Amino acid sequence: MKPIDLEELSTNRREILQATQPPPKNPYVQKGLSLGISFLLLFGAWVLLSGKFDAFHLSLGAASSLFVAWISRDLLFPSGDVATLARSMAGVAAYTPWLLLQIVKSNIHVLRIAFARNPERLIHPHIISMHTKLKGEIPLVTFANSITLTPGTITIQVSAGNEVRIHALDYTTGDMDALREMESRVARAFGESD
Amino acid sequence: MLDVLTVLLTLGGLVFFAGATMGILRFPDFYTRLHAAGKLDTLGALLTMAGLAVYNLDPFSMATLLTSLKIGLAVGFIFIASPTATHAIVDAGVRAGLRPWVKQEDEQQ
Numbered sequence: 001m002k003p004i005d006l007e008e009l010s011t012n013r014r015e016i017l018q019a020t021q022p023p024p025k026n027p028y029v030q031k032g033l034s035l036g037i038s039f040l041l042l043f044g045a046w047v048l049l050s051g052k053f054d055a056f057h058l059s060l061g062a063a064s065s066l067f068v069a070w071i072s073r074d075l076l077f078p079s080g081d082v083a084t085l086a087r088s089m090a091g092v093a094a095y096t097p098w099l100l101l102q103i104v105k106s107n108i109h110v111l112r113i114a115f116a117r118n119p120e121r122l123i124h125p126h127i128i129s130m131h132t133k134l135k136g137e138i139p140l141v142t143f144a145n146s147i148t149l150t151p152g153t154i155t156i157q158v159s160a161g162n163e164v165r166i167h168a169l170d171y172t173t174g175d176m177d178a179l180r181e182m183e184s185r186v187a188r189a190f191g192e193s194d
Numbered sequence: 195m196l197d198v199l200t201v202l203l204t205l206g207g208l209v210f211f212a213g214a215t216m217g218i219l220r221f222p223d224f225y226t227r228l229h230a231a232g233k234l235d236t237l238g239a240l241l242t243m244a245g246l247a248v249y250n251l252d253p254f255s256m257a258t259l260l261t262s263l264k265i266g267l268a269v270g271f272i273f274i275a276s277p278t279a280t281h282a283i284v285d286a287g288v289r290a291g292l293r294p295w296v297k298q299e300d301e302q303q
Contacts, residue, residue: 048267051260107210107237114217114230125226125294148277151233154225154284155277167284167294169229 031073037085038069084191088138091189095142098185102150102178109172110151127156128166130176132183135162139190146182153179200249207242210234223295224287232280236272243269 046061047053113122134140144155144164152169159165166179217230247262 045267048260048263051257103233103237107234110217110229110234111210111213114213114220114234119217119220120222123221123226125223125296127294144281145274145277148280149233149236149273151229154228154232155281156284156288167225167229169226 035069035073038072039065042068088190091191092142095185095189099146099149102182106151110169113169122170124170126168126171128153128168128176128179130164130166130179132158132162132164134183134187134190136190139186142190143183143186146186147179150182196248196252200245203241203245203248207238207240207245210238210241214238224292225284225294228280228284232276232283236276239272239276240269243272 042065043061046065047058050057050061052058113119116122132140132143134143140158140162144158147153147155147164147166152172154167156165156167157163211234214230214234217234218227221227221230243265247265250258250262250265252258
């Protein structure tokens with residue numbers, strides 16, 4: 001197998017990302033917003049995990065959330081683009097139930113193979129290559145992980161040229177139409193469809 | 195009423211866990227076994243944990259609600275981590291040069 005040039009891959013991605021993202025409007029507003037979103041998420045997690053609502057614990061949580069949000073400000077939401085973030089969150093919320101249904105359906109399919117009298121007779125392992133039109137990193141990761149989550153298909157590799165290699169358990173689960181449908185749903189969830 | 199739901203969810207989860215174990219034991223090679231291990235487990239964990247979360251909600255209070263939400267959080271993390279781990283293992287197999295098992299009749303085509 002040809003080794004992957006990591007340097008080439010990352011510059012490639014960066015160029016694509018820069019091309020797809022609009023330039024930031026006001027850097028200070030963007031930074032503040034991204035800090036605020038990270039803080040809210042972290043503080044929510046703190047409250048959920050601590051379960052204590054007295055002033056001492058809440059202020060401790062606020063202080064540490066603010067600190068972590070500040071040190072990871074370039075990591076979580078570097079763009080700070082609230083509109084895009086809200087849209088992709090709504091998209092993911094709409095996508096998740098469909099994905100869960102697919103997971104349950106194909107889980108039952110693999111379960112029947114696992115309990116079959118002779119599983120080797122039923123399966124036809126093969127490798128699929130498909131080209132995806134998804135561009136952003138997060139949509140690609142979502143797509144690759146969705147493929148892996150649906151039983152019967154595992155993503156082997158997503159290469160720089162957006163070539164996805166998939167190991168499929170049989171011809172029912174490794175169905176091209178189903179994969180295309182999943183791809184377009186991911187694209188719609190992240191507002192990439194055109 | 196909640197107990198019935200708990201029992202149903204947990205039993206469903208156990209069926210998927212059993213299927214995952216059967217799959218690991220009975221599928222022919224590394225890659226096909228991962229199909230059973232990586233995914234049937236995830237749904238099994240989802241169902242079992244959902245059963246626990248429902249069971250935990252009785253009697254309903256702030257503390258039990260928080261615990262159930264934490265269980266939900268754990269399920270969410272499993273759903274992100276499990277496919278990533280499965281992919282990493284498959285990738286390691288491919289990089290090490292392990293060839294996938296192919297049925298003889300498929301191979302001739």
